Amino acid sequence: MTETNEQIRAIRELLSGRGSVTIQAGDGAGITVSKAAVRAAILEADTPEYVTTEEAARLLNVSRPYVVKLADTGELPSMTTQGGHRRIPYDDLMLYADEMKRVRRAALQELRAMGEEDGLYIKALEEAAK
Numbered sequence: 683m684t685e686t687n688e689q690i691r692a693i694r695e696l697l698s699g700r701g702s703v704t705i706q707a708g709d710g711a712g713i714t715v716s717k718a719a720v721r722a723a724i725l726e727a728d729t730p731e732y733v734t735t736e737e738a739a740r741l742l743n744v745s746r747p748y749v750v751k752l753a754d755t756g757e758l759p760s761m762t763t764q765g766g767h768r769r770i771p772y773d774d775l776m777l778y779a780d781e782m783k784r785v786r787r788a789a790l791q792e793l794r795a796m797g798e799e800d801g802l803y804i805k806a807l808e809e810a811a812k
Contacts, residue, residue, distance in 0.1 A: 702715060
Protein backbone atom coordinates (compact mmCIF):
# COMPACT_ATOMS: atom_id res chain seq x y z
CA MET A 683 0.00 0.00 0.00
CA THR A 684 1.38 3.43 -0.91
CA GLU A 685 1.96 6.06 1.72
CA THR A 686 -0.87 8.20 0.31
CA ASN A 687 -3.35 5.30 0.45
CA GLU A 688 -2.28 4.58 4.02
CA GLN A 689 -2.81 8.22 4.96
CA ILE A 690 -6.27 8.23 3.37
CA ARG A 691 -7.17 5.00 5.19
CA ALA A 692 -5.88 6.45 8.49
CA ILE A 693 -7.91 9.65 8.03
CA ARG A 694 -11.06 7.68 7.20
CA GLU A 695 -10.55 5.56 10.30
CA LEU A 696 -9.93 8.69 12.35
CA LEU A 697 -13.15 10.31 11.21
CA SER A 698 -15.40 7.25 11.34
CA GLY A 699 -17.39 6.20 14.35
CA ARG A 700 -17.10 7.42 17.88
CA GLY A 701 -14.41 7.31 20.47
CA SER A 702 -11.12 9.12 20.74
CA VAL A 703 -7.77 9.25 19.06
CA THR A 704 -4.29 10.08 20.32
CA ILE A 705 -2.32 12.56 18.25
CA GLN A 706 1.42 12.37 18.79
CA ALA A 707 4.01 15.01 18.08
CA GLY A 708 7.46 14.25 16.74
CA ASP A 709 8.92 14.26 20.27
CA GLY A 710 6.54 11.49 21.32
CA ALA A 711 4.27 13.70 23.40
CA GLY A 712 0.61 13.03 22.69
CA ILE A 713 -2.84 14.34 23.30
CA THR A 714 -6.08 12.36 23.23
CA VAL A 715 -9.10 14.03 21.67
CA SER A 716 -12.53 12.83 20.68
CA LYS A 717 -13.18 11.97 17.04
CA ALA A 718 -16.12 14.38 17.13
CA ALA A 719 -13.77 17.21 18.14
CA VAL A 720 -11.43 16.35 15.26
CA ARG A 721 -14.35 16.34 12.77
CA ALA A 722 -15.58 19.68 14.13
CA ALA A 723 -12.12 21.23 13.83
CA ILE A 724 -11.79 20.05 10.23
CA LEU A 725 -15.22 21.44 9.35
CA GLU A 726 -14.41 24.74 11.08
CA ALA A 727 -11.13 25.08 9.21
CA ASP A 728 -12.85 24.25 5.93
CA THR A 729 -15.70 26.75 6.36
CA PRO A 730 -15.37 29.89 4.22
CA GLU A 731 -15.99 33.33 5.70
CA TYR A 732 -17.99 34.46 2.65
CA VAL A 733 -19.69 32.65 -0.24
CA THR A 734 -20.76 33.82 -3.67
CA THR A 735 -24.43 34.18 -4.55
CA GLU A 736 -24.07 31.06 -6.69
CA GLU A 737 -22.69 29.05 -3.76
CA ALA A 738 -25.37 30.46 -1.45
CA ALA A 739 -28.08 29.44 -3.93
CA ARG A 740 -26.69 25.92 -4.12
CA LEU A 741 -26.53 25.63 -0.31
CA LEU A 742 -30.11 26.90 0.08
CA ASN A 743 -31.38 24.89 -2.91
CA VAL A 744 -32.84 28.02 -4.53
CA SER A 745 -32.01 30.06 -7.62
CA ARG A 746 -29.21 32.62 -7.72
CA PRO A 747 -31.65 35.44 -8.59
CA TYR A 748 -33.63 34.59 -5.45
CA VAL A 749 -30.46 34.92 -3.33
CA VAL A 750 -29.76 38.28 -5.02
CA LYS A 751 -33.31 39.39 -4.15
CA LEU A 752 -32.81 38.33 -0.51
CA ALA A 753 -29.57 40.32 -0.41
CA ASP A 754 -31.16 43.37 -2.08
CA THR A 755 -34.07 43.41 0.38
CA GLY A 756 -31.77 42.91 3.37
CA GLU A 757 -33.27 39.56 4.36
CA LEU A 758 -29.83 38.06 3.83
CA PRO A 759 -26.83 40.18 4.84
CA SER A 760 -24.31 40.74 2.08
CA MET A 761 -21.35 42.86 1.11
CA THR A 762 -20.14 43.99 -2.29
CA THR A 763 -16.58 43.50 -3.51
CA GLN A 764 -14.62 46.25 -5.27
CA GLY A 765 -15.53 44.51 -8.52
CA GLY A 766 -19.25 44.79 -7.72
CA HIS A 767 -19.85 41.13 -6.83
CA ARG A 768 -21.98 40.22 -3.83
CA ARG A 769 -20.64 38.04 -1.06
CA ILE A 770 -22.79 36.45 1.62
CA PRO A 771 -21.34 35.80 5.12
CA TYR A 772 -21.39 32.01 5.54
CA ASP A 773 -22.53 32.14 9.17
CA ASP A 774 -25.45 34.44 8.28
CA LEU A 775 -26.39 32.12 5.43
CA MET A 776 -26.51 29.13 7.79
CA LEU A 777 -28.63 31.11 10.28
CA TYR A 778 -31.03 32.01 7.46
CA ALA A 779 -31.18 28.36 6.34
CA ASP A 780 -31.95 27.20 9.89
CA GLU A 781 -34.67 29.82 10.28
CA MET A 782 -36.29 28.85 6.96
CA LYS A 783 -36.24 25.20 8.02
CA ARG A 784 -37.96 26.14 11.28
CA VAL A 785 -40.60 28.19 9.44
CA ARG A 786 -41.31 25.34 6.99
CA ARG A 787 -41.69 22.81 9.81
CA ALA A 788 -44.07 25.10 11.69
CA ALA A 789 -46.18 25.64 8.57
CA LEU A 790 -46.30 21.90 7.90
CA GLN A 791 -47.37 21.18 11.48
CA GLU A 792 -50.07 23.83 11.21
CA LEU A 793 -51.38 22.34 7.95
CA ARG A 794 -51.41 18.88 9.47
CA ALA A 795 -53.29 20.12 12.54
CA MET A 796 -55.87 21.85 10.31
CA GLY A 797 -56.30 18.64 8.33
CA GLU A 798 -56.74 16.59 11.46
CA GLU A 799 -59.34 19.05 12.79
CA ASP A 800 -61.33 18.68 9.57
CA GLY A 801 -60.91 14.91 9.60
CA LEU A 802 -58.99 15.01 6.30
CA TYR A 803 -56.00 13.16 7.68
CA ILE A 804 -58.11 10.23 8.87
CA LYS A 805 -60.13 10.14 5.61
CA ALA A 806 -56.94 10.00 3.57
CA LEU A 807 -55.65 7.11 5.68
CA GLU A 808 -58.96 5.24 5.34
CA GLU A 809 -59.00 5.74 1.57
CA ALA A 810 -55.40 4.58 1.28
CA ALA A 811 -56.27 1.41 3.22
CA LYS A 812 -59.07 0.47 0.74
